[in-house]
Amino acid sequence: MNTADLGLPVDVPSTALFTDQYELTMLQAALAAGTAERRSVFEVFTRRLPEGRRYGVVAGTGRVLDAVENFRFDADVLGFLRENAIVDEPTLKWLAAYRFRGDIWGYPEGEVYFPGSPILRVEGSFAECVLLETVILSILNHDSAIAAAASRMASAAGGRPLIEMGARRTHELAAVAASRAAYVGGFTTTSDLAAGFRYGIPTVGTSAHAFTLLHDRERDAFQAQVNSLGRGTTLLVDTYDVAEAVRMAVEVAGPELGAVRIDSGDLLLVAHRVRQQLDELGARDTRIIVTSDLDEYAIASLAAAPVDAYGVGTQLVTGSGHPTCSMVYKLVARAESADPKAPLEPVAKRSTGGKTSIGGRKWAARRLDERGVAEAEVIGTGAVPVALADRQLLVELVKGGQVLSREPLDAVRDRHAASLAKLPLSATQLSRGEPVIPTEYI
Numbered sequence: 273m274n275t276a277d278l279g280l281p282v283d284v285p286s287t288a289l290f291t292d293q294y295e296l297t298m299l300q301a302a303l304a305a306g307t308a309e310r311r312s313v314f315e316v317f318t319r320r321l322p323e324g325r326r327y328g329v330v331a332g333t334g335r336v337l338d339a340v341e342n343f344r345f346d347a348d349v350l351g352f353l354r355e356n357a358i359v360d361e362p363t364l365k366w367l368a369a370y371r372f373r374g375d376i377w378g379y380p381e382g383e384v385y386f387p388g389s390p391i392l393r394v395e396g397s398f399a400e401c402v403l404l405e406t407v408i409l410s411i412l413n414h415d416s417a418i419a420a421a422a423s424r425m426a427s428a429a430g431g432r433p434l435i436e437m438g439a440r441r442t443h444e445l446a447a448v449a450a451s452r453a454a455y456v457g458g459f460t461t462t463s464d465l466a467a468g469f470r471y472g473i474p475t476v477g478t479s480a481h482a483f484t485l486l487h488d489r490e491r492d493a494f495q496a497q498v499n500s501l502g503r504g505t506t507l508l509v510d511t512y513d514v515a516e517a518v519r520m521a522v523e524v525a526g527p528e529l530g531a532v533r534i535d536s537g538d539l540l541l542v543a544h545r546v547r548q549q550l551d552e553l554g555a556r557d558t559r560i561i562v563t564s565d566l567d568e569y570a571i572a573s574l575a576a577a578p579v580d581a582y583g584v585g586t587q588l589v590t591g592s593g594h595p596t597c598s599m600v601y602k603l604v605a606r607a608e609s610a611d612p613k614a615p616l617e618p619v620a621k622r623s624t625g626g627k628t629s630i631g632g633r634k635w636a637a638r639r640l641d642e643r644g645v646a647e648a649e650v651i652g653t654g655a656v657p658v659a660l661a662d663r664q665l666l667v668e669l670v671k672g673g674q675v676l677s678r679e680p681l682d683a684v685r686d687r688h689a690a691s692l693a694k695l696p697l698s699a700t701q702l703s704r705g706e707p708v709i710p711t712e713y714i
Contacts, residue, residue: 422457
């Protein structure tokens with residue numbers, strides 16, 4: 273079952289309180305001032321990539337669409353706002369009828385992005401757009417950070433499968449979102465059943481050290497697992513002595529043993545020794561899976577090891593040192609009225625300290641060289657040059673408040689792989705560097 277098309281909500285009655293109080297107080301003041309209905313354009317972008325990263329990955333767009341649809345101020349939510357005097361009665365009345373009826377454009381989920389890329393553009397009245405700031409940023413900052421880490425790990429793995437197993441290292445709902453983002457970035461399976469149920473991600477899992485310790489002998493634990501799950505299961509072999517456990521595992525399961533998992537020690541050395549031992553025991557098709565707090569650098573260091581798959585937890589779900597993308601949601605244009613014919617005027621924050629922004633409703637395109645390799649992210653506010661007309665990146669996601677379509681997660685995953693393949697080869701280098709292509713403004 274692929275639940276991506278179902279638009280499943282988060283596990284709350286409404287997403288309306290996934291926001292900051294100042295969004296509601298701004299709304300109240302704008303309603304009183306008569307400016308709340310001014311046509312406005314907000315954009316999501318980041319001024320810089322996390323230090324050393326060469327590209328970013330757009331992830332969470334599908335979850336944003338769900339959140340926008342479920343952004344409703346029901347009786348309980350309104351009661352909370354009233355009891356705590358968050359906003360006044362006229363504002364509560366306005367919120368009771370709130371539905372986002374604007375338009376949203378964005379980079380397709382799975383696409384790569386760079387500093388300044390307008391990865392999401394939200395258009396409508398100031399009032400309806402400003403309320404969505406926090407929930408949109410919450411989703412995109414988290415999911416894009418995980419997807420970028422996953423993408424780097426997938427590149428380091430060189431085609432070997434990756435298992436997401438970080439649920440116990442983060443919030444229970446964040447774990448589901450992290451699994452989804454990891455799948456977008458190139459992971460193949462997850463240990464999190466909630467992610468499998470909600471998003472159709474393949475799930476895996478066999479046993480932990482506790483299962484071995486439960487039994488009187490390691491052989492008894494292996495035998496019980498094989499009896500239950502079959503000879504193709506994965507046996508954990510580092511509870512006691514690895515060499516003895518590998519010998520015993522093959523004795524119990526035979527050469528049909530699916531895999532052994534190593535979760536500690538010098539993984540490079542142990543993997544070589546285990547491979548040699550398995551081959552000598554006739555278990556040449558038995559795979560080796562390694563875990564143990566891996567990140568992209570540890571995975572890359574095992575490139576020459578006889579490892580068949582990697583399991584990654586903590587470093588993945590925390591963005592491998594960069595748990596956010598520092599995306600912002602800024603008003604870039606507004607009209608003087610709600611009239612759709614009223615001209616949009618560019619607006620921008622002017623300040624020191626690197627927090628300036630560029631006004632105007634933007635388009636974005638990726639210029640390719642003669643070999644089809646990306647050479648620049650081009651962003652503009654005027655007419656799109658003819659040469660870039662077929663290279664535009666933003667697509668329409670919501671029109672008049674209606675979600676236009678939802679994509680299966682596999683399509684998003686495939687898009688990321690295709691997008692990454694069109695970047696210069698240096699994009700996948702793990703050494704610190706600048707964005708792999710420059711951002712040009714015209």
